[in-house]
Amino acid sequence: xxxxxLPRPDEQARLIDLRRSIDADEVMRQxxxxxxxxxxxxxxxxxxxxxxxxxxxxxxxxxxxxxxxxxxxxGARLVRxxxxxFASYRLVAGAxxxxxxxxxxxxxxADLERRDFTLDAMALPLTAGAALIDPxxxxxxxxxxCLRATAPTVFRADPLRVLxxxxxxxxxxxxxxxxxxxxxARAGSAG
Numbered sequence: 335x336x337x338x339x340l341p342r343p344d345e346q347a348r349l350i351d352l353r354r355s356i357d358a359d360e361v362m363r364q365x366x367x368x369x370x371x372x373x374x375x376x377x378x379x380x381x382x383x384x385x386x387x388x389x390x391x392x393x394x395x396x397x398x399x400x401x402x403x404x405x406x407x408x409g410a411r412l413v414r415x416x417x418x419x420f421a422s423y424r425l426v427a428g429a430x431x432x433x434x435x436x437x438x439x440x441x442x443x444a445d446l447e448r449r450d451f452t453l454d455a456m457a458l459p460l461t462a463g464a465a466l467i468d469p470x471x472x473x474x475x476x477x478x479x480c481l482r483a484t485a486p487t488v489f490r491a492d493p494l495r496v497l498x499x500x501x502x503x504x505x506x507x508x509x510x511x512x513x514x515x516x517x518x519a520r521a522g523s524a525g
């Protein structure tokens with residue numbers, strides 16, 4: 335896969351902890367060969383050494399089947415999100431929350447392209463030892479504390495991302511928004 339990177343040893347250890355947080359081997363058994371990746375904030379938070387508030391998974395297809403199987407296995411409440419626009423499921427078991435996004439056969443890179451910031455546009459296969467998929471150099475931005483938009487259209491596509499930018503800058507110690515991203519956010523909020 336293009337743009338795969340191998341994180342530093344300390345980062346690799348944190349990603350192993352992320353895999354353990356949901357028993358990735360069990361999720362893979364339940365997926366029965368369908369490709370599943372950690373994505374978004376779960377990857378970012380793990381790399382920062384923060385326990386994930388929730389775990390985001392992207393599944394290549396059959397998301398409803400996997401969500402139902404995981405809900406039964408975990409004793410979790412299953413809630414369908416997204417309505418008719420997209421297939422997404424939330425599993426809630428006590429304090430554990432897993433959001434499962436069905437890519438419905440779309441390539442993983444297309445899923446990562448639609449994300450707002452580079453540090454949330456990384457994916458990690460559930461397979462132990464697999465490399466981090468990082469098409470936008472999000473790991474470098476994360477290490478630098480830089481919030482950078484994945485595309486010029488991110489704020490036009492969803493103006494609420496301006497608020498998300500501010501929240502992430504406030505949550506991540508020493509983080510700053512990249513100059514071009516700030517300009518895009520201003521333009522996106524002016525409409």
